[in-house]
Amino acid sequence: MLTEEQKNFYDENGYLMVEDVVTAGQLAELRRITYDFIEKSRNVTESNGVYDLDEGHSADAPRLTRIKLPHKQHPYFWDLLKNSAITEVLTELLGPDTMIQTSKLNTKAPGGGAAVEWHQDWAFYPHTNDSMLAFGLMLEDVTEDNGPLMVIPGTHKGPLLSHMANGVFAGAIDPDDPLFEKEKAVTLTGRAGSMTVHHARTLHGSAPNMSDRNRLILFYECHAADAWPLLGAGSYIHSLGQRLLWQDLQERLITGELCLTPRMEAVPVSIPLPPAPDASSIFKTQKSSGVKSAFA
Numbered sequence: 001m002l003t004e005e006q007k008n009f010y011d012e013n014g015y016l017m018v019e020d021v022v023t024a025g026q027l028a029e030l031r032r033i034t035y036d037f038i039e040k041s042r043n044v045t046e047s048n049g050v051y052d053l054d055e056g057h058s059a060d061a062p063r064l065t066r067i068k069l070p071h072k073q074h075p076y077f078w079d080l081l082k083n084s085a086i087t088e089v090l091t092e093l094l095g096p097d098t099m100i101q102t103s104k105l106n107t108k109a110p111g112g113g114a115a116v117e118w119h120q121d122w123a124f125y126p127h128t129n130d131s132m133l134a135f136g137l138m139l140e141d142v143t144e145d146n147g148p149l150m151v152i153p154g155t156h157k158g159p160l161l162s163h164m165a166n167g168v169f170a171g172a173i174d175p176d177d178p179l180f181e182k183e184k185a186v187t188l189t190g191r192a193g194s195m196t197v198h199h200a201r202t203l204h205g206s207a208p209n210m211s212d213r214n215r216l217i218l219f220y221e222c223h224a225a226d227a228w229p230l231l232g233a234g235s236y237i238h239s240l241g242q243r244l245l246w247q248d249l250q251e252r253l254i255t256g257e258l259c260l261t262p263r264m265e266a267v268p269v270s271i272p273l274p275p276a277p278d279a280s281s282i283f284k285t286q287k288s289s290g291v292k293s294a295f296a
């Protein structure tokens with residue numbers, strides 16, 4: 001699926017755009033399922049295990065920040081990751097043995113849908129090595145005005161910036177951090193059906209959706225099977241116990257085989273503790289920590 005040039009670009013820059021990675025039929029089905037979920041959110045009044053509600057959400061005008069863990073909410077999202085051109089991109093970048101870390105369908109509603117403050121995913125879930133990435137499959141066209149993802153090229157090879165504010169893990173950097181070179185930001189716009197890839201250490205963020213269109217991006221966050229999570233990161237897996245963890249590992253395997261010998265590498269890590277007052281999603285973490293916004 002990927003050319004040598006694309007792979008080298010990703011290695012060098014820590015991000016990539018892959019155009020038309022799904023077929024028209026797959027895109028139509030993804031949209032149908034997604035709009036069905038949005039429709040069903042009309043009856044929901046509080047964020048729950050499926051929906052993270054945005055400010056102003058109501059039965060008349062659904063406003064979501066995200067649908068949580070779509071690969072667990074509908075089999076189509078999981079099948080697509082396991083058996084499509086996306087799977088090829090995954091193994092070309094991470095090798096034959098791959099697992100899902102998490103997934104989310106960020107649904108930035110028109111007219112101000114929440115910004116995502118600048119951060120490195122790696123700050124949320126440090127592992128024994130950084131063979132980790134996020135795919136962002138665009139389910140609607142992503143343009144300059146509907147809150148596109150922005151990345152700072154090359155930051156996947158740099159330091160882990162501080163994600164602390166007011167004594168808690170804020171899930172965002174301070175926009176005044178001297179290590180934040182905002183002028184280098186690249187904006188990733190594209191047609192529906194295209195997919196961004198960003199390395200877990202790549203610094204990224206996105207502005208509010210100022211358009212009158214939805215910005216729907218399906219994120220799959222994946223890693224090589226020999227990258228093992230460090231205790232203290234904000235994931236349910238740390239509370240499972242051995243037997244349930246073993247079952248969960250098998251459920252998260254996308255391609256190849258599980259690996260019980262973690263690959264240890266000299267990567268910069270920091271445990272994301274103490275948690276923010278509300279650490280139930282990145283939006284809530286960033287907001288409840290009181291971190292300064294880069295988009296205010």
Ligand SMILES: O=C(O)CCC(=O)C(=O)O
Pocket residue numbers: 104106116121147148149204205206217282
């Ligand atoms: O939805 C976006 O624009 C970015 C999402 C993101 O970076 C995240 O959820 O970690």
